[in-house]
Amino acid sequence: MTTTVPSGRTSLGVSASLIGRLFCVELTSGILQGYYVPLISDIVTHLGIHDADYNWFDAAQLLASAIVVPILAKLGDMYGHKRVLLVATALTAGATWWLAFAGSFTTYLIAFALQCFYVVWLPLEVALIFERGRRSDAGVSRTRRAAGLLVVALETGAIAGALLSGILFTATGSLPATLALPAVCVTLVFFAILFGVPESEPLPGRRLDSTGFAVLAVALLLVTGGLTLMRAQGPGSVWVWLLIALGVLAFLPFGLIELRKDDPAIDLRVMRKPAMWPVITTAGLIGISLLGAQAPLSTFAGTDPANGYGLGLAASGRSLLIGVYLISMIVGALLFPLVSNWTSPRWALIIAAALVGVGYLLFLPFHAQTLQVLVNMLIAGLGSGALVGALPAAAAAAAPRGQTGVATGMTNTTKTIGGSIASAIFGVVLLTGASETVTSTAASLTGYIAVWLICALGAFAAVALLFFVPKAALVDAPVESPAASPVI
Structure with a gap:
């Protein structure tokens, strides 16, 4: 029997309560992502290591997240997305508390790697929202709106985290006390999930x-x-x-x-569906710019113009530039559901990916002035912000019941792999011609142009792939609903 649940007053009330708690979770996720960056020099001094050694912390977390996300996403489909979200949050809290008191390279490395469990939060949240939305005639569009709000929380948390860490360390002068704040936040959201988030309904008889x-x-x-x-x-x-x-x-x-x-573990038959594989591949291609290009953008902004390029911005100026980029991502996330309603989800994805491509392509002729770079980042940020939440939501819409978590998790995994490949390649191309620069630490302009071109080509490749998504895919449709199931 096919039933639909209207989006009435009660459904909106419960939905708002659920989204509000998940908003807090993603706010904390953003804090984790933005909190440690301003403290890198102080962490390096505290641990008695070299600046370059900090790269191993990021690499270890990247390695760990690529492995744990698919497994936890599958476990969410098997045993309930809330249950696995709680486990991931508890493990993240333990690792974050460990970070606060880690006193050596090895202990910090292990703790930072284990903190990777927060990476699965967004895929599990989108899966949880969509699984409950299957009982509604507006489940797909509601998931898109919710995912956009979660991205707003994520980017807001990243901005807040970057600001709070510097302020708190300046006020206390204690690194352990400063690093305790994100641990407190993760601990609090564990209880928000435990007491405020309803469980999804896993299919019985699943096996790992x-x-x-x-x-x-x-x-x-x-x-x-x-x-x-x-x-x-x-x-x-x-x-x-x-x-x-x-x-x-x-x-x-x-x-x-x-x-x-x-x-x-991963149903390849589902992954090769016309509505699925372009979305999963797009996540990997967008990961090139979303995860791989941020460090080059920051270093370019700080490069001394004496080299013939670069903006020569101090740390405060670079922070402002990144802050504006993050705000543009928030705007993009909020606009995506509206654009989807005006056009279609498929066209909204295509437009978002095209914005990323145009933004990075504009870097090739326009990079000499701060205003030019700012405009480029605003355009790319609008598209990136839209895609961060839209891709997991699109994957959830294309997945059959019982595989929502795996589908949303795959967008995260391919995004991580895309970012890893890009980061490694960018690290090599930025060294090309670096010996000819005036300042010894500067990368080459040729390298930066290669980075921007790769990001643009990756985004335009995603645009081409998204045209393979069926026109009628990713839209609301009546779905089968168990009679005794609660509704949102």
């Missing part, structure tokens, strides 16, 4: 494909490990390409294993 996940973990570990090694040793190392090649080859047995399973 341990063999498939083991092979997938090995493949991801080899590929991302090779990319991390590339950043450390450069592309000339034989070990870099050996690890990457082995990782790519490991995906072949993974595919064969999964296609033979009734309940695979």
Whole structure:
């Protein structure tokens, strides 16, 4: 029997309560992402390490998140998205408290890597919202609106985190006390989830494909490990390409294993659906600019103009530039549901990806002045902000019941892989011609142009792929609803 639930007063009330609590979760996620960056120099001094060593913390967290997100997303589909969200939050809280009191390179590295569990929060939240929305005739559009609000929380938290950490450290002079604040925030949202978020309804009789996940973990570990090694040793190392090649080859047995399973770790049959594979691939292509290009943009803004390029901005100026970029992402996230209603979800995705491409393409002729760079980042930020929440929501809309978490998690995993590949490549191309610069630490203009061009081409490739999404996909439709199920 097909039933629909109208979007009435009661449904909006409960939905607002749910979104409000998840808003707090993503606000905390943003704090975690923005809080530590202004403190990097102080953390390096506290641990007694070199500046370059901090890169290993980011690399370790990237490696860990690429592995845990698919597994936790699948467990959410099996046992309930709220339950797994609680587990991920508890593990994140434990790691964040450990960070506050870590006193050596090794302990900080382990704690920072284990903090990666927060990366699965957004995919699980989108899956949870959409699974409850399946009982409504407006579940898809409601998920898009909710995802946009969650991205607003994420970027607002990133801005707040960057501001709060500097203020608190200046006031206290104590790094452990400063690092305790995000731990307190994560602990509080655990209880917000526990007492305020309803559970989704997993399908019974599911099994965890341990063999498939083991092979997938090995493949991801080899590929991302090779990319991390590339950043450390450069592309000339034989070990870099050996690890990457082995990782790519490991995906072949993974595919064969999964296609033979009734309940695979990643259902490749679902992933190759016309409404799914362009969305998953787009996440990887957008990850190039979203995760890979932020450090080059920051260093370009700080480069001394004596080199013939660069903006020469101090730390405060660079922070302002990044803050404006994050605000544009918030605006993009809020506009996406409106554009989807005016056009269609498919066209809204295409427009968002095109904005990212145009923004980075404009860097090629226009990068000499701060205003030019600001305009470019505003355009790219509008598209990026729209896509951060829209892609998981689109994947959820295209997934069958029981695979929503895996689908939303895959957008995160491919985005991480895209960012990893880009980060490794950008680290190499920025060294091209660097010996000719005036200041010894500056990268080359040729390298920066290559970075912007790669970001633009990746976004335009996503635009082309999104045209393969069926015109009628990702829209609201009546869905099957169990009679005894609660409604939102």
